[in-house]
């Protein structure tokens with residue numbers, strides 16, 4: 001199974017998480033600023049990750065990177081999402097970027113796998129919650145770094 005893990009990162013946390021996720025899934029890590037539409041297509045499982053910036057925005061490299069999603073043929077493609085955020089400082093837009101990625105890929109006909117429980121997080125609002133679940137893996141390195149290893153391990157085994 002070919003796995004591509006495409007991420008954007010300002011201060012390195014999402015990059016580090018992408019590396020750990022790719023190691024568990026035996027995947028290739030690709031920075032969104034180097035990615036092409038083919039990188040989204042030429043894999044069996046596509047894993048996309050972004051931190052949230054501004055008030056609920058995508059990481060800056062993803063702002064143009066989403067155009068590649070619009071270009072790519074993702075019909076029927078299995079996609080797993082992960083998002084980094086800070087629930088204490090940004091409780092009203094917690095990991096919203098993951099919700100934005102969810103909308104972009106589902107619009108293209110992708111099948112999103114790897115939804116997770118919101119239990120264990122404290123926040124007010126997030127566009128990454130649909131039908132009561134997060135649309136992917138949520139990591140909060142600012143406040144819950146100690147929980148991330150376990151969250152990555154259980155999520156990657158869930159999607160495998």
Ligand SMILES: Cc1cc2nc3c(=O)[nH]c(=O)nc-3n(C[C@H](O)[C@H](O)[C@H](O)COP(=O)(O)O)c2cc1C
Pocket residue numbers: 008009010011012013014015051052053054055056057084085086087090093094095096141142
């Ligand atoms: C200016 C700024 C705005 C942020 N806005 C949000 C936000 O709206 N929602 C959220 O969940 N996290 C927000 N964060 C937290 C980051 O997403 C979090 O620190 C993340 O781990 C950074 O990932 P990176 O190191 O890969 O860039 C913000 C951080 C900064 C510095």
